[in-house]
Amino acid sequence: MNMDFHERYPIDEVGVTERVDRLNRRSIKKESKLSGLKLALSMIDHTTLEGSDSPGKVIQLCSKARTPFAPMPDLPTLAAVCVYPTMVPVAVKALEGSGVHVASVATAFPSGLAPLSVKLEDTKYAVEHGATEIDMVISRGKFLSGEFQYVFDEIAQIKEACGLAHLKVILETGELQTLENVRKASILAMMAGADFIKTSTGKVQPAATQPVTLVMLEAIRDFHQSTGKKIGMKPAGGIRKAKQALQYLVMVHETLGLDWLHKDMFRFGASSLTNDILMQIVKQTDGVYQSSAYFSND
């Protein structure tokens, strides 16, 4: 695997788009659709990252993560709840005993423009208060100006500060400009110790797209082949419809195989996706099209 990030990493952009188009044409119906939807539901990092977040809102969010839809108690819980560091204690308390993880964004999310010492403190604060997963942002400015070593060292130090908590590294692909940069950043993050790589903060447009996700999945596959390490993937932002979620699952299965079709290896960062999946699940069982008016808006 090429480790000199100053060299070209050629990516066939047309090929990527065409492969995505081809995979999107898979037809998934009936039982397989239903189990796909339930799988996607179990992979959601239910997220609220607004300046206006309050303990009340986070508690609501947590109760949705524990019990996505009360009339169907057999549904899986969501994978995690993703909040800002100061909301971590609230979420930890609300999710006690549910098996739902608490993820916290850290490292001066979403810009990442703070000194390293502040970022480390930010991370330690979240971990000490009980976050089991940390979503960090990389320094995109440094990356784009070619200071790869800086970015690498930063990720490595944050990883150390995480201790036992899982580290998800947000590349913010919407700011990386090319697919080539996406692949470089993916490999760099995995080399530096990421447990997951994640597309976006959700604060920059475009957020997660399928071509970007495919490039990252292929980077994960190549990394696994050369090192034997399995890294997880989390597309985040812009995935709102159940149909999109199923298309992502097809992509994961075709690129990485069954081992990655589990919430330990693949996550969706989303907030409105949950309800659309629930509506589709109820549609599959009830047979009639659903209305968002009948689903809690958390």
Next chain:
Amino acid sequence: MNKRLNVRKTYKNFIGGAFVRSESGHVYGVTGLSIPPDMNTAQEKANPILAQACRSTRKDIREAVVHARKAQNGWASKTAYLRGQIIYRIAEMLEDRKANFTEELTWAGISKRAAAKQVETSIDRLVYYAGWTDKLSQVFGSVNPVATPHFNFSTPEPLGVVAIFCADESPLLSAVTAVAAICTGGNSAVLIPSQAYPLSALSFGEVLHSSDVPPGVVNILSGIHNEIMDPLASHMDVNGICNWTDHPASQALLDEHAARNIKRITHQSWGDGTSDEFESPYLMMQFQEIKTTWHPVGY
């Protein structure tokens, strides 16, 4: 011999402000009782299919309801005055294409005079309802006397998304009246035109398209009623059903689906659509809800 072939119009569904075919690609032949002048070969005369209309499926219905829902809030929150102006604009556009619509209606076997009358009645009806937009809450709203120190008032508010099933008789007037009476008050609509004579209602979509009606407020889908009534009436995101068809079997089906989430449903006998009840604010009120507000005063 240089005989020119006429360029015929493809009749399409009108969903979310765009003219689209059914996702299935299926169509059904619309037959006429008289023959358009350009149908002059022996074969065309023997089998006068006027046009192929979209045979919509449940997925087209789903699309239409999504667009109607998305558009409804924005439409209802426009000022009543503006909504009135837009409805009046539809009348202007329809007047402009009067000859066109008259001819299209004669294909359905209506005499030229009756067709012209139907188009004129349609235009007048739009003007009538355009005037009602900013009067509805004056006439049907009220300030209510209550025994506590509250300011208590009631105003009509639109129901939301309404499914409309049009009659076979006077197909244009039926579609126009439905749009005028139901959408004027701030509802959005999924309109299913007459199954036998859908063409004039589908062309009415073109009039709406050029009248500043926001995309999605009116969606028009042709098809076999037996196939599309079921997914549309059972859709949980539809708030009301307006039924002007006269089939007892479909009434029962619609009633059953309406009960699922307590949709408001009305069955009315359309007749020829010229009776007073179709030019009345009470028709608008069928798809309005009265909201009452208690506002504390005096402390």
